[in-house]
Each structure stands twice: as C-alpha cells, then as structure tokens.
Amino acid sequence: MKHPVDVHVGKxxxxxxxxxxxxxxxxxxxVGIKFQQIQKYxxxxxxxxxxRLWDISDALDVPVAYFFEGLRDTAEEEVSAxxxxxxxxxxxxxxxxxxxxxxxxxxxxxxxxxxLARVLSxxx
Numbered sequence: 001m002k003h004p005v006d007v008h009v010g011k012x013x014x015x016x017x018x019x020x021x022x023x024x025x026x027x028x029x030x031v032g033i034k035f036q037q038i039q040k041y042x043x044x045x046x047x048x049x050x051x052r053l054w055d056i057s058d059a060l061d062v063p064v065a066y067f068f069e070g071l072r073d074t075a076e077e078e079v080s081a082x083x084x085x086x087x088x089x090x091x092x093x094x095x096x097x098x099x100x101x102x103x104x105x106x107x108x109x110x111x112x113x114x115x116l117a118r119v120l121s122x123x124x
Contacts, residue, residue: 002045006044006046008068009068010041010042011042011044012068013041013042013067017038020060024042027059032055041056
C-alpha cells in the first residue's frame with residue numbers, strides 16, 4: 001500500500017521535473033538510475049531513500065525540503081469544499097504548461113496578464 005508521504009514526495013518530483021522541462025530519462029541519467037525507477041518514485045510505488053532524494057534535489061536544483069512542502073496542507077485542501085480549484089492543480093499538465101508559459105513572459109507583461117486574470121476571475 002502506498003504511503004501518503006511517498007505519494008506526495010513523488011508528485012513533487014514529477015511537478016518539479018515538468019516545471020524544468022526534463023524527461024524521466026534525463027532525470028534518471030542525472031541521478032544514475034533507470035527511468036523506470038523515476039516512474040516508481042513519481043507514483044509513490046517506491047519510497048525514495050534520503051541519499052536518492054538528495055541526488056534528485058541536486059538534479060532538479062531545489063532544496064530537499066521542497067519535496068515536503070505543502071504536505072500538511074494537502075489533506076486540508078482535499079477536504080475543503082469551498083474551493084473551485086482542484087486539490088492537486090499541479091497534476092494537470094495543462095496547468096503546468098500554462099505556468100511555464102506564464103513565467104517565460106517578460107515581467108512587465110506578466111504583471112499585466114496577472115491583473116487581467118484577476119479581473120476576469122472576479123467578474124466570473
């Protein structure tokens with residue numbers, strides 16, 4: 001049975017890998033393992049050891065603590081019924097692509113786009 005912490009850490013690995021535009025194969029090569037092992041980590045089927053998590057954090061250029069961020073909040077978000085945003089928004093590839101595209105826009109234009117999105121969401 002999958003442990004919720006292992007699932008959360010795996011999702012964070014997958015999200016960060018997607019955010020930097022890296023394939024499972026590329027991450028596996030940087031870490032020195034086979035891509036199938038990355039798949040197992042990302043689904044929570046296999047637990048990531050401390051030393052492997054250190055290697056993954058180095059390859060993805062984030063601190064180890066990144067993989068545990070939001071762990072306590074995740075359960076609360078899933079229980080909350082007053083939100084229209086899915087509890088695991090970053091599991092959606094379209095949302096991740098949107099985020100990547102958003103951050104590729106120059107900062108002054110990005111601020112305008114953000115303001116527009118806020119106005120549109122308030123009007124909805």
